[in-house]
Amino acid sequence: MSTSASGRPQRVDARHNRGRILDVAEEVFGKGGRSASTEEVARLAEVGIATVFRHFPTKAALVEAVLVRRFDRLREHAEGLLGSADAGAAFFDFFSHLVADAATKIAIGEALHDLTGDTDGDAATASLGLRRAFGALLRRAQEAGAVRDDAELPEVYALLVATSRAASQPHVDAEVRARMLAIVFDGLAPR
Template sequence: MSTPDNRETGGRRPQRADARTNRERILNVAEEVFGKGGRSASTEEVARLAGVGIATVFRHFPTKAALLEAVLVQRFDRLRAQAETLFHATDPGTAFFDFFSHLVADAAGKIAISEALLEAGGENGGDAARASDGLRRAVGALLQRAQRAGAVRDDAELPEVYALLVCTSRAAAHARLEEEVRQRMLAIVFDGLAPLGTRERG
């Protein structure tokens, strides 16, 4: 039986099934551990909770920064995939606003992982930056669909809408807003994004 050409896997040998399983488990555990613990979390804790030795963690991810970057890539890719499932939603406005709300609620973990990455000597660039750009484009596609449906004002462009998303996300995460306060904040933001004739009146 022929063996796979290494050129098809970027010059690397294909990972065995158990190695792939270990890698996925390490990433999933690391996302939870660093998402909650941020800079205070450790790779030793990840190894313990994943049920592998620390050498196994570093065999897959040579440095803590490499592990954290892979975690961010996984997180951004998952969110982008979630956004893409909404591209053909029957109510584009609800799809856009619900996903905006989801990103704000999800932000605390992402910020904690990003801060841990910087602390570990990594940068928010490379693969993580490309994955983040993919999420941004997916949000832009949801925004355009919502605008075509008349649910979002047509003079709002992605740069300022994404800036609103980032700012509200950081505010909710760093201020540790209660869910009720976060929802009221989002209601004000969404009222500002709505077409003039449909905005709520106080």
């Protein structure tokens, strides 16, 4: 294997560059920079534009990769909570975490939607994985008696998405978000 100027194997450099590009792209598109260019991402990541295009042939591919990584991390977070002793706390904490984190994810999703109209790419698959992991957390919380039995995943997931979107609105600050979630969580409590 040849080595680069830094003395690291090229393959390690490539992996490092890919991660660095994704970090920068997540930051740029997460801040609502829908119109940001791939050139700008390359500049901020301090790599050449050719390097970006080698990893991500189009801007859509780049934005999708950012979104997939984000969904995958959230799914892993949810799966990690499946083993926790307090299934109710695991469910409600994860719900709150996701809603607090939503503003960024929604901005990236909108950037992707602008580019592709999305719906069935890798990001949709990753989003489905997250939904499944969330469903498993819900079932465990119901089995533990922390969430009402008659709540099903479609409406609970709809509420998760709904409150996430609401939380990304500029006039919904952390306090309003917490009080909004308190109402939803009371509604999810066993009758």
